[in-house]
Amino acid sequence: MASKTWNVGVVGYGFSAKTFHLPFIHEIPQMKTYAIVQRTPKEDDDAEKDIPGVKSFRTTEEMVKDPAVDVVVITTAPDSHYALVKLALENGKHVICEKPFTPTSQEADDLVKLAEKQKKLLAIYQNRRWDADFVTLSKLVKNGSLGRVVEFESHFDRHRPQEPAADVSKWKNKVIPGGGAIYDLGTHLLDQAVHLMGKPDRITGFVGSQREVNTTGFEDSFTVLLHYKNGLMVTAKAGVVSPEEEQLRFWVRGEKGSYKKFHLDVQEDQLKSGMKPADNGYGREPSDRYGSLTTIKNGQPVKEVYPTVEPPTYTEYYRKFARALAGEGDVPASGAEARDVIRLIELAQESSHLGKTLQV
Structure with a gap:
């Protein structure tokens, strides 16, 4: 039986997404860059043109409604993390969130508990x-x-x-x-x-x-x-x-x-x-x-x-996350660990x- 391919939706199309996430997602056979949230594409900066076949959304709210999205990767500024992680988890998605996780440990703890309730993986990008x-x-x-x-x-x-x-x-x-x-x-x-x-x-x-x-x-x-x-x-x-x-x-x-x-x-x-x-x-x-x-x-x-x-290399982060999706180990850096750092x-x-x- 062939292993499942997990569709990944990336929130944000700036430096973090292009440098630290998309190149490594591309290295993992079990993961596919399926969608990008890019609010304002430009002629020389357009995810749809850069990544053949990718779906482009203008808002995260739209993307998480797509049932084909399995994993949401959040690469935006830290003051947006809490709301976006919460939105993704509530819509049944596994989540990878850029560091720093959240501005407060209470917000982090709330999201850790929500992930447990939703039975979804929550990992923080401690590359x-x-x-x-x-x-x-x-x-x-x-x-x-x-x-x-x-x-x-x-x-x-x-x-x-x-x-x-x-x-x-x-x-x-x-x-x-x-x-x-x-x-x-x-x-x-x-x-x-x-x-x-x-x-x-x-x-x-x-x-x-x-x-x-x-x-x-x-x-x-x-x-x-x-x-x-x-x-x-x-x-x-x-x-x-x-x-x-x-x-x-x-x-x-x-x-x-x-x-x-x-x-x-x-x-x-x-x-x-x-x-x-x-x-x-x-x-x-x-x-x-x-x-x-x-x-x-x-x-x-x-x-x-x-x-x-x-x-x-940083590829190991996504390699471990793919194994965790398959039930073959823990996430590479958990929300609970990130909460303790915050x-x-x-x-x-x-x-x-x-x-x-x-x-x-």
């Missing part, structure tokens, strides 16, 4: 679980190469001290519910940390702006400390004032070893340049960007280059406002 550097670090932590980990630093720093120009089409620099650096970049860093190291016991947050000129009040930077009962300290941070030739990505220290890594994963830049997931070299990091592993030998620290693994963000903001460490 950076399949960054090559994070896959490499996870291997070192799990195989015991670092021993008992006591410090876990995760950075997403850039040098962009000038206030960005206003762009009505981009939510990432606007003051909106679910906006700011901690929702945009923090969801990735905190998800990775909790996915690998578990939930913390306490949290300390510093959330604000490093830019001297900030006319909107946009929170462009954050530092979040996660405190664990076993003595582990996780530092997750993103800043916009960091004049470095090489930006630190990870520095993780344990009793047996230390792993230090510079540079971001290559997949996003490759996708922006037009590279496809099936292209030779996609996801593979050049050797001059490998991290270093320092271990204790004969009582002395010895540093060596540690090759970045060849990752399963709760950590809320606590980090509260901690920053109060100036004290909070219990999780």
Whole structure:
């Protein structure tokens, strides 16, 4: 008996859909790009012209009424996620939602419960679980190469001290519910940390702006400390004032070893340049960007280059989701996991406002 092909409807036809979703849906034989919601097609930006045979809708309300749609992928701004996920679930669709999931953990919890009631899958697009550097670090932590980990630093720093120009089409620099650096970049860093190291016991947050000129009040930077009962300290941070030739990505220290890594994963830049997931070299990091592993030998620290693994790439997210649709495993990143990350963000903001460490 042939396996079922699942029809996917994508809400939004902007950067997120074109870069992070459609190329990977195309790689999965069990999934078909069936429909796109594009409110205002243009002569040089029209989903119907770009994707042969796709159905084009102007509203999500129209698309979810189509009984042929099995899965809805939501790629719009975070302040629209709650209403759109709710609409899709209520109309009997499985859902993949871009991160950040929702502006509040209460909204996230409501949607998790609705998905359970509707008996539908709800997954959040935490694609950076399949960054090559994070896959490499996870291997070192799990195989015991670092021993008992006591410090876990995760950075997403850039040098962009000038206030960005206003762009009505981009939510990432606007003051909106679910906006700011901690929702945009923090969801990735905190998800990775909790996915690998578990939930913390306490949290300390510093959330604000490093830019001297900030006319909107946009929170462009954050530092979040996660405190664990076993003595582990996780530092997750993103800043916009960091004049470095090489930006630190990870520095993780344990009793047996230390792993230090510079540079971001290559997949996003490759996708922006037009590279496809099936292209030779996609996801593979050049050797001059490998991290270093320092271990204790004969009582002395010895540093060596540690090759970045060849990752399963972001394709693995959709591969796992297809298996979950077939009843062969869990979704790649659940709504419940994303809800817990949103709760950590809320606590980090509260901690920053109060100036004290909070219990999780």
